[in-house]
Amino acid sequence: MNNLLFMLGDLKQIATDDYVGFTFFVGCMAMMAASAFFFLSMGSFDKKWRTSILVSGLITFIAAVHYWYMRDYWAAFEESPTFFRYVDWVLTVPLMCVEFYLILKVAGAKKSLMWRLIFLSVVMLVTGYFGEAVDRDNAQIWGLISGLAYFVIVYDIWLGQAKKLAVQAGGAVLKAHKTLCWFVLVGWAIYPLGYMAGTPGWYDGLNGAFNMDVIYNIGDAVNKIGFGLVIYGLAVAASPAKPTDS
Numbered sequence: 255m256n257n258l259l260f261m262l263g264d265l266k267q268i269a270t271d272d273y274v275g276f277t278f279f280v281g282c283m284a285m286m287a288a289s290a291f292f293f294l295s296m297g298s299f300d301k302k303w304r305t306s307i308l309v310s311g312l313i314t315f316i317a318a319v320h321y322w323y324m325r326d327y328w329a330a331f332e333e334s335p336t337f338f339r340y341v342d343w344v345l346t347v348p349l350m351c352v353e354f355y356l357i358l359k360v361a362g363a364k365k366s367l368m369w370r371l372i373f374l375s376v377v378m379l380v381t382g383y384f385g386e387a388v389d390r391d392n393a394q395i396w397g398l399i400s401g402l403a404y405f406v407i408v409y410d411i412w413l414g415q416a417k418k419l420a421v422q423a424g425g426a427v428l429k430a431h432k433t434l435c436w437f438v439l440v441g442w443a444i445y446p447l448g449y450m451a452g453t454p455g456w457y458d459g460l461n462g463a464f465n466m467d468v469i470y471n472i473g474d475a476v477n478k479i480g481f482g483l484v485i486y487g488l489a490v491a492a493s494p495a496k497p498t499d500s
């Protein structure tokens with residue numbers, strides 16, 4: 255923790271063969287660019303979509319700030335910035351749950367749905383953190399509990415209450431909901447792969463062929479920016495065309 259505070263704001267060089275550091279750097283840029291895009295596009299949408307777009311921008315912006323620090327941390331120590339990583343996730347993943355709620359509000363989604371998803375996501379992340387940082391010897395047990403919370407989220411949005419609301423809403427909302435569901439099922443599944451690459455007892459035999467941070471960085475770019483673009487697409491599809499658009 256002392257090291258952590260010591261190096262903040264320090265600018266370090268990225269070695270040309272440091273591909274992990276490179277993905278932190280590119281990730282940071284991509285998150286910044288996406289944030290600018292979402293924030294600047296907000297004004298052009300119908301009022302009811304602005305909060306959703308704002309949240310998309312907040313997700314990538316929070317990630318951009320964390321990537322800034324993670325990039326530095328990696329450059330200084332060549333060590334996984336696990337602490338920053340999980341602080342980032344514990345802020346941004348609940349915001350992704352809020353996105354589900356926001357788009358389903360038109361069909362009468364209740365706050366309880368949002369809190370349920372947020373709670374599950376926090377359980378998923380806190381147990382993951384324990385396996386990765388606190389109690390690595392039991393990484394498999396923590397990973398299993400985390401995975402269970404993940405499955406409940408997947409169930410809720412694909413088949414549970416959220417799904418019913420999406421069907422009620424129909425049209426562009428249903429379509430966007432479906433796409434977000436795919437992101438959670440396939441895009442989020444990237445993370446347990448990273449976890450297994452970074453904790454003992456899974457595919458140790460491959461001897462570091464996969465780098466946990468690279469996998470996480472790819473997952474973040476796909477999911478955070480992808481999620482935001484789905485919401486953006488929904489806002490475009492569901493906003494009445496202005497006369498000047500023709």
Ligand SMILES: *C/C=C(C)/C=C/C=C(C)/C=C/C1=C(C)CCCC1(C)C
Binds near residue numbers: 379400477
């Ligand atoms: C923007 C960040 C996102 C969308 C992060 C998502 C993270 C996960 C879905 C992590 C899931 C994990 C498991 C399902 C089991 C192993 C431990 C985790 C935390 C890596």
